[in-house]
Structure formats: structure tokens, C-alpha cells
Amino acid sequence: MSKIICRCEEVTEEEILQAIRDGATTVDEVKKFTRAGMGLCQGRTCRKAVERMIANELKEDVSEIKTSSYRAPVRPIKMKVL
Amino acid sequence: MKTYDAVIIGGGIIGLSCAYYLTLKNKKVALIEKNQIGNGASGACDDMILLQSKKPGKILEMAIESLDIYKGLSKELNYDIGFHNRGGMILIDKEEQIPFMEDYVKQQKKYGLNIEMIDEKAVKKLHPYVKDGILAATYGSEDSQVNPLYVMRAFLSSCISKGMEVYKGSGIKELKNNNGNWQITLDNDVTIESESVVNAAGAWSREIGKLIDIDIPIEPLKGQIAVTENVPMLGKENIWSADYIISKLKPELVNHSERFKELGVGLSFTQTGEGNYLIGSTRERGNFNKNTDKEVIELLTNQIVEFFPILKDVHIIRTFAGFRPSSVDGKPIISEVKGKKGFYIASGHGGDGIALAPATGKIIAEMICKEKPSLDISEFSYDRFI
Incomplete structure (x- = not known):
């Protein structure tokens, strides 16, 4: 059984590696292809791990890997509050 | 210098689809993407193949043809692209919208679409949580959805396995014709050559046109979307408001505040295969900022809570914005450019x-x-602008 990297969306290590084999080279591309980072915490937990996995696979320095974009809201917010 | 049969500019769903069909015909293809795959409109949209919103005519014919292809694409690509056929409804809550929508349905029926007008009782049967006071709705059983992100992944993976090369993270500095071949120099000074070039740069297509001295009348039309947490399905059909369709096809008829009109607000409400609802959207001209605005997100969420009061306790987990590549006459541009042999848009x-x-x-x-x-x-030829 493969390790879970994104716990919100339950995306496994193997699924992320497969996305990289399919052509993903940035954190946003991995996110779009697998949903890792699309859940309630919006990648706060897995973003760094995904960055390192891409760097490892592409044999690049982790500082070269494009990280994902940040968008409002910072925390999930109920619609009635808006 | 590397040479290709075709070079595609733009790694969105249009560019990747062009690349996919070219690799199927055994062409040697390269893809140039300035940022990332799906960085423009293709990665910042909802997931609809909405026939009801297509202008009756060639656009609708092309949407019907595309829907047919989508139906078999998961199997063809051996990858689940999230295709579902849920049907769609356009909710009408203002008396004055009825004549426009009735006429619209009539025209679409002429094209053989399976669309009908249904009354409030029938609406409530399909969508029990909708507010009271809906006058009527259109119902289209053929409206479907697909996950554009998975479509792009599947196209990309298939193309790479057939030998496509990807140049990512670099824009184009120079594009010139050299004895019948196009020579493309990237910002990082890599030069490649190809017999054919396809400009699929979406909202940035005009910039690419400038490199070969043609004006492509396409400008960005911003849309914003709010994403909810995963929730159970409220009703099978995806939802639009009549305002959405009228904003798109006849903006002068929208009966709302000036600010509403300026932002082009219309309601779109669709659920992804994973359970998140996507709440849209706006049509903002002249706004090139990829950030989302609190004002707009409030308008969108207040609008959906008005239509579906049960959503008031549901969380928004993300917002995003994208730029539709909007042409001056509302039709796509799909053709070779006269006088620029081998250059396609x-x-x-x-x-x-x-x-x-x-x-x-x-x-x-x-x-x-x-x-x-x-x-x-x-009728989608670039010739119409020459």
C-alpha cells in the first residue's frame, strides 16, 4: 500500500509519481492532475512534500520547482458569513 | 536546430487537443507553454459541456460533435476524464426573461437539441432545495460535464508517449518564416523549426500574432469562481440562471444594477465528480488581474444562497479567476492565416x-x-478580419 501524501483528498505517493510520469513538472500541475492540495487545507500539509517529490523525480534542486499559487480564503469560510 | 512537423503554442485544452490529433496522425509535434499546463482559462473554469448555452449555429454543431467525441474519450485514452451526463437547467425567476428564453429554446430545438420548458413544480421535483418563486426553467437532457484537468492530463500523457516534446516555462521571443519553415526562438534562446505552427495561446493569442505582424482580435474576459467543500448532491442537474445566458448572448437585456452589468454576473452552479460545487461567474472586460476580489466572491455566494438557501452553512475553500479568450464577434478563430502559409490559429x-x-x-x-x-x-476563418 502506497503512502498517503495529501491527506485531505487521500492522494497516494504512487498517484503523484504517475502524474509526474504523465508530464507534470510543477506543484500546480500535480495538483490539477491528482487533486493533491485541492482539499480543505489547500495544500498546507502536502505542498512541500510534493515539491520534493517532483525535484527528486526530475533530478532538480527543490528551489527550481514552481510551487502552487495561493488564493483566498485563507481558511474555509461559511457562505452566510460572506 | 530541432525540427518538427507542427509546433503548438499554448498548453491549454485547445493546444493539447490539437497536439493529440496531430500525434494520432504520426506527426512530430512540439508544445510550447510559457507557464504551466492549464495555466490560463482551461485550468480556471467549470467543467461543463453545456449545449444549452451555445449560440444556435456552427458553434452548437461543433459542440454536438465534441460531445460525441468526449463520450468515447475515456476509453480511447485509457484514462477516466470524468465524463458524466447529468443534464442541465436554466432557472428563470423574472417575468421579463421568459420571452427571450422561450425563443431561445425554440431555436435550439431546431438544431435537434432535446430541450424543453418545465414549470416550477417540475423544477422542484428535480431540485427540491431551490428557492420558491422560480417561474420556469429550461431542461436539457444532453448537457454533460467532463473534468478539463483530467482531459489535459490524458492528452499530455498520450502525446508524450507518442514522442511529443514539451518546452515549458519559456515565452517566445521571435517567430519568423525562413524559406517556408517557421523558426521559433524562445526567451531562453533555444530555436526550433517547424513547417506548421498553431497559435493556441488563448487570451494571449493576440501577443503571438504581433510576432508575425497580424492583429488577432481576441481579448481576455475575466471570470471568477468560488469552490465549496465536498457536499452531497443537491440534485442531479447542473444549474444556470437566465441572467447567465442573457449576460452571455444579449448583455443589454440584463435587468440589474449597473455594477452587476459591468461585472457581467450570472449564476452557474455545477458539481464536480468529487463533490465540490463550483459557483460562478463573471464576465469582466479590461481586468487582467488573476486574483479574485472579495466584492465579486460575495456577489456570487450571496446569489447562490438566494437560489439555494440550504447552502448558507457550506464552506468556501478556494476561489480562482481565469481569462476567457474572447474574440470580437464571439466566434472562435480556427484556420490557417492567408499569406502566412503554415501558421494556424x-x-x-x-x-x-x-x-x-x-x-x-x-x-x-x-x-x-x-x-x-x-x-x-x-465561417470561423481568420479571413473574416482581413
Whole structure:
């Protein structure tokens, strides 16, 4: 059984590696292809791990890997509050 | 210098579809993407193949052709692209919207679409949580959805396995014709050469046109979307408001505040395969900022809570914005450019890019291979602007 990297969306290590084999080279591309980072915490937990996995696979320095974009809201917010 | 049969500019759903059909015809293809795959409109949209919103005519014909292709694409690509056929409803809550929508349904029926007007009781049966006071709705059983992100992944993976090369993270500095071949120099000074070039740069297509001194009348039309947490399905059909359709096709008829009109607000409400609802959207001209605004997100969420009061306790987990490549006459531009042999444009799809992508890619590949296009789309030729 493969390790879970994104716990919100339950995306496994193997699924992320497969996305990289399919052509993903940035954190946003991995996110779009697998949903890792699309859940309630919006990648706060897995973003760094995904960055390192891409760097490892592409044999690049982790500082070269494009990280994902940040968008409002910072925390999930109920619609009635808006 | 590396040479290709075709170079695609733009790694969105249109560019990837063109690349896919070219690799199927054994062409040697390269893809240039300035940022990331799906960085423009293709990665910042909802997931609809909405036939009801397509202007009756060639655009609708092309959407029907694309829907047919989508139905078999998961199998063809051996990857689940999230295709579902849930049907769609356009909710009408103002008396004055009825004549426009009745006429609209009549025209769409002429094209053989399975659309009907249903009354409030029938609406409530399908969508029990909708507010009281809906006057009527259109119901289309053929409206479907697909996950554009998975479509792009599947196209990309298939193309790479057939030898496509990807140049990512670098824009184009120079594009010139050299004895019948196009020479493309990237910002990082890599130069490649190709017999054919496809400009599929979406909202940035005009910039690419400038490199070869042609004006492509496409500008960005911003849309914003709010994403909810995963929740159970409220009703099978995806939802639009009549305002959404009227904003798109006849903005002068929208009966709202000036600010509402300026932002082009209309309601779209669709659920992804994973359970998140996508709440849209706006049509903002002249706003090139990819950030989302608190004002707009409040308008969108207040609007959906008004239509579906039960959503008031549901969380928004993310917002995003994207730029539709909007052409000056509302039609896509899909053709070779007269006087620029081998230079093709596949852009200007506005908000219809997902729905039109498969047919667009297929037809561009046919054009490049000098085959007869499977659908006559001469009215989308760039010639109309010369």
C-alpha cells in the first residue's frame, strides 16, 4: 500500500509519481492532475512534500520547482458569513 | 536546430487537443507553454459541456460533435476524464426573461437539441432545495460535464508517449518564416523549426500574432469562481440562471444594477465528480488581474444562497479567476492565416473552450494534413478580419 501524501483528498505517493510520469513538472500541475492540495487545507500539509517529490523525480534542486499559487480564503469560510 | 512537423503554442485544452490529433496522425509535434499546463482559462473554469448555452449555429454543431467525441474519450485514452451526463437547467425567476428564453429554446430545438420548458413544480421535483418563486426553467437532457484537468492530463500523457516534446516555462521571443519553415526562438534562446505552427495561446493569442505582424482580435474576459467543500448532491442537474445566458448572448437585456452589468454576473452552479460545487461567474472586460476580489466572491455566494438557501452553512475553500479568450464577434478563430502559409490559429473560444476542444483539435489536425475537415467551419476563418 502506497503512502498517503495529501491527506485531505487521500492522494497516494504512487498517484503523484504517475502524474509526474504523465508530464507534470510543477506543484500546480500535480495538483490539477491528482487533486493533491485541492482539499480543505489547500495544500498546507502536502505542498512541500510534493515539491520534493517532483525535484527528486526530475533530478532538480527543490528551489527550481514552481510551487502552487495561493488564493483566498485563507481558511474555509461559511457562505452566510460572506 | 530541432525540427518538427507542427509546433503548438499554448498548453491549454485547445493546444493539447490539437497536439493529440496531430500525434494520432504520426506527426512530430512540439508544445510550447510559457507557464504551466492549464495555466490560463482551461485550468480556471467549470467543467461543463453545456449545449444549452451555445449560440444556435456552427458553434452548437461543433459542440454536438465534441460531445460525441468526449463520450468515447475515456476509453480511447485509457484514462477516466470524468465524463458524466447529468443534464442541465436554466432557472428563470423574472417575468421579463421568459420571452427571450422561450425563443431561445425554440431555436435550439431546431438544431435537434432535446430541450424543453418545465414549470416550477417540475423544477422542484428535480431540485427540491431551490428557492420558491422560480417561474420556469429550461431542461436539457444532453448537457454533460467532463473534468478539463483530467482531459489535459490524458492528452499530455498520450502525446508524450507518442514522442511529443514539451518546452515549458519559456515565452517566445521571435517567430519568423525562413524559406517556408517557421523558426521559433524562445526567451531562453533555444530555436526550433517547424513547417506548421498553431497559435493556441488563448487570451494571449493576440501577443503571438504581433510576432508575425497580424492583429488577432481576441481579448481576455475575466471570470471568477468560488469552490465549496465536498457536499452531497443537491440534485442531479447542473444549474444556470437566465441572467447567465442573457449576460452571455444579449448583455443589454440584463435587468440589474449597473455594477452587476459591468461585472457581467450570472449564476452557474455545477458539481464536480468529487463533490465540490463550483459557483460562478463573471464576465469582466479590461481586468487582467488573476486574483479574485472579495466584492465579486460575495456577489456570487450571496446569489447562490438566494437560489439555494440550504447552502448558507457550506464552506468556501478556494476561489480562482481565469481569462476567457474572447474574440470580437464571439466566434472562435480556427484556420490557417492567408499569406502566412503554415501558421494556424485555434483560439477565441470564449467560455466554450472545453465544450469545443475535441472538434477544434481534430479539425486543425485535418487542415494541417491537407484533409477535408470533418465539419465545414469556414465561417470561423481568420479571413473574416482581413
